[in-house]
Structures are given as C-alpha cells and as structure tokens.
Amino acid sequence: MDRLKILFHSFELTKHKLLSSRFRSLCLIYAGFAWVSMSSIRDFIEATNYPVSPYIYPIMVVNIKFRTIISFCCVYLFSDVPFLQYSKMYSLIRMGRFKWALAQLLSICETAFLFCIYMCIVPVILCIPNIELTKEWGKIIHTLSLTNVSGLYSIDIYVPYEVLVRIKPMEAMLLSVGLSTLLISFFGIFMFAISLIFKRNIAVVAASVVVVWSVAVYNMYLIPKGIFSNYAPVLWLDISQIGQLFYGIKRFPDLKYILFSFLVMISVSALAAMWAIRSRDLEWINED
Numbered sequence: 001m002d003r004l005k006i007l008f009h010s011f012e013l014t015k016h017k018l019l020s021s022r023f024r025s026l027c028l029i030y031a032g033f034a035w036v037s038m039s040s041i042r043d044f045i046e047a048t049n050y051p052v053s054p055y056i057y058p059i060m061v062v063n064i065k066f067r068t069i070i071s072f073c074c075v076y077l078f079s080d081v082p083f084l085q086y087s088k089m090y091s092l093i094r095m096g097r098f099k100w101a102l103a104q105l106l107s108i109c110e111t112a113f114l115f116c117i118y119m120c121i122v123p124v125i126l127c128i129p130n131i132e133l134t135k136e137w138g139k140i141i142h143t144l145s146l147t148n149v150s151g152l153y154s155i156d157i158y159v160p161y162e163v164l165v166r167i168k169p170m171e172a173m174l175l176s177v178g179l180s181t182l183l184i185s186f187f188g189i190f191m192f193a194i195s196l197i198f199k200r201n202i203a204v205v206a207a208s209v210v211v212v213w214s215v216a217v218y219n220m221y222l223i224p225k226g227i228f229s230n231y232a233p234v235l236w237l238d239i240s241q242i243g244q245l246f247y248g249i250k251r252f253p254d255l256k257y258i259l260f261s262f263l264v265m266i267s268v269s270a271l272a273a274m275w276a277i278r279s280r281d282l283e284w285i286n287e288d
Contacts, residue, residue: 006099009091010106013083017111026077027118033069034060034122040155042127045140047153051130053138056123058172059159061180062238064218066157070119070180071187071211071234077115078108078188079204081195101277105189105270112184116177137164160240172239179237182262186233189269196276210234226250230257233265 017023037060045052060066083104092100124131132138144150145159163172187207194203214234217225229235229252236242236258243254253261 002099005095006103007106009095009103010110013103013107014110014114017107018114022080023077026073030070030073030119031122035126037066037157038123038126040153041157042130044149044153044155045127045130048140050139051132052127052140053132053134053136053169054124055137055141055169055173056127057120058163058176058239059141060123060157061176062160062163062240063158064215067234067237068211068215071183071214072208074184074187075191075204075207075211077111078191079200081191081200081203083192097277098274101274104192105273108188108192109181109185112188113181115184116180119180120173120177135169137169162244163240167239175239176237179239179258182259182266183233183237186262186266186269189266189273193269193273193276196273196280226252229253233262
C-alpha cells in the first residue's frame, strides 16, 4: 500500500511539473530550436519531393550542438530543486521525509522519459505531411549521409553513415530515447541531491559544469578525448561513436560501460539525496 501511495504521489508530482510554466516554456524553447534545426532539412525534402522517415531524433542527438542544448534544457527543467515550496509542505508532513523523497526521485525519472518522448515527436510533427511510415531509414536520411547535399542546403545536422550501417532505425530510436532518459534522470537526481546537501545555486552550477566539461572533452585531441570521454556523460548519447575504435584507440566507451556508469551515478546521487533529506534541515521556499 505504501508503495502504491509513493507511486501515485510521484504521478501527481509529474503532472504538476508537466503543467508548470517552467515545463511549458522549456517545450517552447525546444520546439523553436528544432524548428530552426529542421528548416533546411524541410527545404531539402520539398525540393526532392521525397518523404522522410520518422527516425529523426537519433540523427539529431549525435550532433554535439543538439546534445549541449538539450543538456542545458535539462538543467533549466530541474532548476527548481529541491522542490521545497511552501505549497508542498503538507505532502511532506503527511508522507514523511523518506517516502516524499522517493516520490520525488520517481517523478524526476518519469518527467525525463516524457520529455524524451516529446523531443522525439516534435521533429516528426515539423515534417508533416512529408513523413513516410517505414521500418527503414529512408532515402532522405541516406542521401544526407552519403552525399554533400548538406552543404548545398546549409544543413548543419551531421548524419553519420556508421549509424545507418550498424543500427536498425527502431533500435537506434529506442537506444537514443533510453540513453537520453538516463542522462536527464541523472541531471535531475544529481541536482536534487546537491541542492539538499548545499543550495539550489550550487546544484545548477554543478550540473552546468558537467555539460561544459563534456563539450570540452569533445573538442580534445584523439588520445585525451578517448580517455576523458569515459567521464563525460553528455557525449554518451552519440550512438555512432559508442565503443568505436580509431586507429586502435577507443574513442568512446562501450554500451555496457555507459549503462553501468549511468546506473552508478544515478544510484549514488539518489542515496546522497536520501541521506540529505533525513539528516539536513529543510529550507522552504515561498514560490510556485
């Protein structure tokens, strides 16, 4: 019964977050960014008169600019940690600190998954009616990968041929959504823990440092990049590079390492949050 109460309360928290002005503004920011990113692709689709397959998100997420933007979006999404608004005080008193914190952790993961689904749907909606329901990558994505048409149409989304050869479209979609959900969940739980132990501002700065560090690693030379990419979680969303070698040097960690690392980071952050909620004095905030 207690588990059901925690689960139902997490649904209520997620519903409240999805209806918040913060989440709505985040959705508008992402939609605007996707609109700009997809505009040149839409021009190419109209010029060729070929529809595009719905597997657009896995192609977008391999680009470092896109990963950087969505990472900062995640920092903004959870910048109201540790969720200690006066309006929510009664639920904490009624449930107790431990159960309340568990519900918050579940809600973070639920919000992360739903936002990932939203990020997958938006590029597809922007290409309607030129969408082809197929199990294959489709002619548009193959053409962008194999030719120099990206330069002709000023398309700044790089389509790696390695993804098209090694991974089936649906597998790429599921893998991209899964890794994105883990990354966003990590950011949320990490920020939740840091804000409980220290303060909200420190949590926002710490998460931002993770993003900036990952971008810095991306721009390193091959050998240090291969080493430090093991500690740059934003880079792990690039499914074209996972476990790949370059002249015998591992460029990115393999999938087992990435999944294990995400689970460890999320678990450690969650345990830190549970410790903090039990041992620290809570500072309530007078805001919505």
